Amino acid sequence: MIAKEFDYQRPATLEEATAILVAHPGETTRILAGGTDLVAWLRDDAVAPDLVVDIKDIPDLRDIRMEGDTLHLGSLTTFTDLIESDIVEEHAPLLIEMASTVASAGIRNRATMVGNICSAVPSCDAGPVLLALDTTVHLAGPGGARSVHIDDWFVGLRQTALTDDEVVTHVTIKLQEHGGAYVKLMRYAGEDLAQAAVGIVVYPDHDYRVAFGAVAPTPIRSARIEEALAGKPLDESLIAEVVGMVPDEISPITDMRATAEYRTHMCQVMLKRGLEAAVQRLAGIGPAYETRLI
Amino acid sequence: MEVEIKVNGEDWALSVAPADVLLDVLREQVGTKSPKIGCERGDCGSCTILMDGRTVRSCLVLAVEAERHEITTVEGISFEGLSPLQDVFLSSNAFQCGFCAPGIVLSATELLEQNPDPSRHDVQEALAGNLCRCTGYEPIIEAVLEAAKGGSA
Numbered sequence: 001m002i003a004k005e006f007d008y009q010r011p012a013t014l015e016e017a018t019a020i021l022v023a024h025p026g027e028t029t030r031i032l033a034g035g036t037d038l039v040a041w042l043r044d045d046a047v048a049p050d051l052v053v054d055i056k057d058i059p060d061l062r063d064i065r066m067e068g069d070t071l072h073l074g075s076l077t078t079f080t081d082l083i084e085s086d087i088v089e090e091h092a093p094l095l096i097e098m099a100s101t102v103a104s105a106g107i108r109n110r111a112t113m114v115g116n117i118c119s120a121v122p123s124c125d126a127g128p129v130l131l132a133l134d135t136t137v138h139l140a141g142p143g144g145a146r147s148v149h150i151d152d153w154f155v156g157l158r159q160t161a162l163t164d165d166e167v168v169t170h171v172t173i174k175l176q177e178h179g180g181a182y183v184k185l186m187r188y189a190g191e192d193l194a195q196a197a198v199g200i201v202v203y204p205d206h207d208y209r210v211a212f213g214a215v216a217p218t219p220i221r222s223a224r225i226e227e228a229l230a231g232k233p234l235d236e237s238l239i240a241e242v243v244g245m246v247p248d249e250i251s252p253i254t255d256m257r258a259t260a261e262y263r264t265h266m267c268q269v270m271l272k273r274g275l276e277a278a279v280q281r282l283a284g285i286g287p288a289y290e291t292r293l294i
Numbered sequence: 295m296e297v298e299i300k301v302n303g304e305d306w307a308l309s310v311a312p313a314d315v316l317l318d319v320l321r322e323q324v325g326t327k328s329p330k331i332g333c334e335r336g337d338c339g340s341c342t343i344l345m346d347g348r349t350v351r352s353c354l355v356l357a358v359e360a361e362r363h364e365i366t367t368v369e370g371i372s373f374e375g376l377s378p379l380q381d382v383f384l385s386s387n388a389f390q391c392g393f394c395a396p397g398i399v400l401s402a403t404e405l406l407e408q409n410p411d412p413s414r415h416d417v418q419e420a421l422a423g424n425l426c427r428c429t430g431y432e433p434i435i436e437a438v439l440e441a442a443k444g445g446s447a
Contacts, residue, residue: 010358035359040335043335106350
């Protein structure tokens with residue numbers, strides 16, 4: 001049971017939602033989408049809001065669509081929605097490779113990808129992939145709409161650029177020909193948080209994006225590794241060079257799920273395999289997305 | 295708050311607080327005891343129910359969120375006798391203590407509706423979030439594959 005009492009509202013429109021948030025200054029409000037983090041945190045007393053605003057009745061937030069070369073994902077898009085979307089499968093299978101590793105089917109049916117980056121735990125699976133895809137996060141607030149590049153989204157442990165009176169409406173990803181990989185280290189197959197994770201995107205002409213999860217207070221992108229790779233075809237010596245940079249780029253902790261040393265070592269292994277897979281996928285020679293790389 | 299929820303085809307008007315969790319309301323107010331109280335954080339799957347036909351963890355859903363949604367538990371798929379899937383579980387003695395059984399039956403029911411011809415890996419993936427305290431996974435996986443071969447859930 002949840003010990004702390006709170007009020008609950010379920011607005012039918014975005015305007016109503018932001019009006020509710022604005023009308024409760026100084027109170028702790030939490031936005032509820034899938035609830036798979038929030039309800040667990042409520043039970044743990046990790047959060048104690050006065051008001052929970054359930055945004056699931058807002059119809060505009062459910063869309064998955066292409067607008068030209070840009071993928072639009074509404075903030076209520078669940079991981080199951082991603083996995084079952086023909087649009088995502090055709091244009092961004094990397095998102096499905098990521099989504100299929102999230103928790104279990106019963107969680108994926110409920111948990112939203114945007115909720116994942118709003119909870120912003122270090123191990124959030126969507127983090128490294130959305131970083132590598134140069135995602136833009138779109139928000140609505142009392143002052144209207146604004147957008148935040150994913151590089152500026154994660155500001156600290158469980159902290160994001162979202163302010164108290166804003167709602168994330170959707171994310172957009174500008175897509176071009178690419179190969180990607182999401183490599184996730186887990187204690188066992190099937191259902192676990194990432195012990196460490198690597199998200200990679202490779203564009204033509206040797207243009208790389210590299211991000212890590214669960215090895216810093218937030219998901220992080222490595223500009224230094226990207227620069228070292230830029231413009232160069234991937235070969236053994238280049239892989240060795242960037243693998244050698246990994247320990248300086250991440251700051252893993254030792255906890256019950258893994259030691260810092262193991263996380264660092266495996267990030268190096270996963271970076272190598274992820275880069276190789278992403279480059280091969282760009283060239284159309286597999287391995288297929290969702291193939292386990294570790 | 296008053297909420298209307300359909301549980302196993304029956305309309306319920308329930309008086310709940312926003313902090314009431316669906317699992318507790320189903321067990322205590324509706325009297326549906328098949329969803330079990332396990333880890334209460336979405337890891338073990340013993341509280342699994344179907345919400346509009348898809349599995350969710352009822353320990354991670356507020357009762358107020360279920361308003362106007364259709365909830366199905368194991369009781370609800372057994373009105374006209376056991377489902378073919380349940381028959382296979384029974385005949386092959388696939389469960390030991392049975393605590394995980396309602397959640398596993400519902401997860402497998404969802405799987406076979408989405409994918410009538412699952413591979414062994416598909417079954418493992420679909421059941422990955424349902425922990426069996428007796429660790430009797432092999433007979434459970436075999437039973438789901440057997441039920442799929444039989445043609446329907």
